[in-house]
Amino acid sequence: MKTLAQHTKDVPASRAFRPAVVFLPWVACVAVAFAVQLVAPALFDDYWVNVLRRVGVFVIAAVSLNIVNGITGQFSMGHAGFMAIGSYIGASTTYTGSLLLHGSVGDDSFAVQGTMLMLGGLVAGACAAAGAGYLVGLPSLRLRGDYLAIVTLGFGEIIRVLLELTSKQVDTADGARANPFAAFFSFNGPTGFFGTPAYASNFWIWLFVAITCVVAYRLKRSSSGRAFLSIREDEIAARAMGIDLTKYKVRAFVLAAAFGGVAGALFSHTGVNPSPTDAGFQRSFDIIIMVVLGGLGSISGSVLAAILLVLLPEMLRGLQEYRLVLYAVLLIVMMLVRPQGLFGVKEVWDLWGAKRKARGGTP
Amino acid sequence: MSTAPATLLEASDIGITFGGLKAVQGLSLRVPTGALHGLIGPNGAGKTTAFNLLTGVYQTQTGSVTLAGTTLSGKRPHEIALAGLSRTFQNIRLFGELSVLDNVMLGSHLRGTHRLIRTVFRTPAFVRQEEAMRERALELLGIFGLQGLAAEQAKSLPYGDQRRLEICRALATEPKVLLLDEPAAGMNPSEKKSLASTIRSIRERFGVAILLIEHDMGLVMDICEHITVLDHGQVISAGTPRFVQDDPKVIEAYLGVVEEEGTGNGERGTGKASLGKASAG
Structure with missing residues (x-):
């Protein structure tokens, strides 16, 4: 029998490169972004267009958390911590950047440059969150189940407390120029970081939603994704098959944190002021519930669950106070009726395919 | 030597x-x-x-x-x-939720290279390797007569097939x-x-x-x-x-000491005692 290396060499070039499969998803990403940006205002009023931005942010958060909680099976409860890091770094990049370059924040004449700053902030936020993900990922190698959950929960709380300890926000160009580094990290303590312009339109948010989904899905359907899943299924067998647990667990944490950071950075550009409580366990639970509801390991499940769980409280505004009761009831019903979540590890279209197969149609 | x-x-x-x-x-x-x-x-x-x-x-x-x-x-x-060095397990340890094919493909994981950039952008190098893994896995499954079950969940297989799948997966590691x-x-x-x-x-x-x-x-x-x-x-x-x-020592270990007139598990203690004597002598 040929070795894998030989086999790989013998795959014909015609099968190695199919432009449609490689590029179409990226085209679809841009198409989705434009579609939401252009169609939404025609269908909904401003309030709901704004809700749509929030929906997008939580879709990114849920899909990214699914990489570590669902696909790799490492129960992380600190995702809001990563989001908050992205949130503050992203917001401060735009805010302090605007002060330094333009002298004021949110000026219409600076909108294009401001949007560029926001994109830079997304990258910075993702990198910072990824770094934190690496730090949290390392102890996760020695911890399992509940213990890992507690450590990650603690991480979120540490981030919250650290944010509360930051000094007062610098709000003048002169102040920022005097000490740009200090100004950048002056997150305004417990009151939260004010005044970040809402540059994250539905276009940008849904562009990153689509990119996150494509990346997560491609990851799941790849050799790396199988390695993640094998860790979830059986660590001992995974090791025996030559999978480096250290490497893959850390990878999962770093990836999830990076996209969580992007979600946070986008969120702080939607007119919402990031505050230290965003890093707390309440927000983490919200995202975990989305992942569990959608199905641990199902990307499309996370997307649908995130949409549902952001829209539901909006629709039941009168019941806002009872949101958590509703969540709890929903989860209990879920555990009883479909313990694997809406879609289990499968995707929405897999169920569609199975139905067709069951009916005797061509797959 | x-x-x-x-x-x-x-x-x-x-x-x-x-x-x-x-x-x-x-x-x-x-x-x-x-x-x-x-x-x-x-x-x-x-x-x-x-x-x-x-x-x-x-x-x-x-x-x-x-x-x-x-x-x-x-x-x-x-x-x-x-x-x-590859192994199977006494109490089968398959990746139960994954498909039979994925289980065997995971076996050849360690012989490949797995870059995130390649994975995300589906570069020809990545696709080539995935195709090769799939082909190899199907070939192996064919050898063990499991090809028809490739899409099934591993945990849904009958016991004997699970054992063979485990051997199949172990062989995929080359x-x-x-x-x-x-x-x-x-x-x-x-x-x-x-x-x-x-x-x-x-x-x-x-x-x-x-x-x-x-x-x-x-x-x-x-x-x-x-x-x-x-x-x-x-x-x-x-x-x-x-x-x-x-070898009398093997018989002793399995059946106990002959002079004791008893066989079976109850006599394991005495079997051990005389084994010690035998190896000392």
Whole structure:
């Protein structure tokens, strides 16, 4: 029998490169972004267009958390911590950047440059969150189940407390120029970081939603994704098959944190002021519930669950106070009726395919 | 040193103690290229612990293990798998939620390269490797007659198929030595018979040496060329099936001491006592 290396060499070039499969998803990403940006205002009023931005942010958060909680099976409860890091770094990049370059924040004449700053902030936020993900990922190698959950929960709380300890926000160009580094990290303590312009339109948010989904899905359907899943299924067998647990667990944490950071950075550009409580366990639970509801390991499940769980409280505004009761009831019903979540590890279209197969149609 | 150059896997004097229990002690064995080597012993003799020592699940406290000249002891399990030692498990450990095909594809994971950038952008190098993994996995499944089940969830397979799938997955790692931990457990006589021929054909087809733990004496005596017998963590006998079968120490370990007039598990204590005398003399 040929070795894998030989086999790989013998795959014909015609099968190695199919432009449609490689590029179409990226085209679809841009198409989705434009579609939401252009169609939404025609269908909904401003309030709901704004809700749509929030929906997008939580879709990114849920899909990214699914990489570590669902696909790799490492129960992380600190995702809001990563989001908050992205949130503050992203917001401060735009805010302090605007002060330094333009002298004021949110000026219409600076909108294009401001949007560029926001994109830079997304990258910075993702990198910072990824770094934190690496730090949290390392102890996760020695911890399992509940213990890992507690450590990650603690991480979120540490981030919250650290944010509360930051000094007062610098709000003048002169102040920022005097000490740009200090100004950048002056997150305004417990009151939260004010005044970040809402540059994250539905276009940008849904562009990153689509990119996150494509990346997560491609990851799941790849050799790396199988390695993640094998860790979830059986660590001992995974090791025996030559999978480096250290490497893959850390990878999962770093990836999830990076996209969580992007979600946070986008969120702080939607007119919402990031505050230290965003890093707390309440927000983490919200995202975990989305992942569990959608199905641990199902990307499309996370997307649908995130949409549902952001829209539901909006629709039941009168019941806002009872949101958590509703969540709890929903989860209990879920555990009883479909313990694997809406879609289990499968995707929405897999169920569609199975139905067709069951009916005797061509797959 | 008059060791044959063909020695592939060599364990010398390996041992591990759990608390006060000497689970494996001073175990030495040599598996030459292409050998079919049996490891037998009564329940609790330390056979699976020996496998865990060889594959790095437990770290050896004494002695060393080498595979084709490279030292394995002290390495982590995934590095040992990469060096060419692959195994199956006594209590089947498949990736239950994943498909049969994915299970086998995971077996060849360690022979590939996995860059995130390539994965995300679906570069030709990535697609090539995925295709190769799939083809190899299907070929392997075909050899074991599991091709038709490729899309099924591994946990949904019948027991015998799960055992074969585990061997299939282990072979996908391109091993030099294959460790099989009780592959016949729970099989009926006709399944055992076909398993014997499967194991022989694996050796010929893949050119691997096989180290086999098995309780079914008929199977072991039938297919192994060399057998090591463990009891209470120690090697009590080693040699050809014929030799081991007639070795009084082996009979004692399995059946107890003949003079006691009792056989069976109740006499294990006395069996051990006279074993100690025998090895001292």
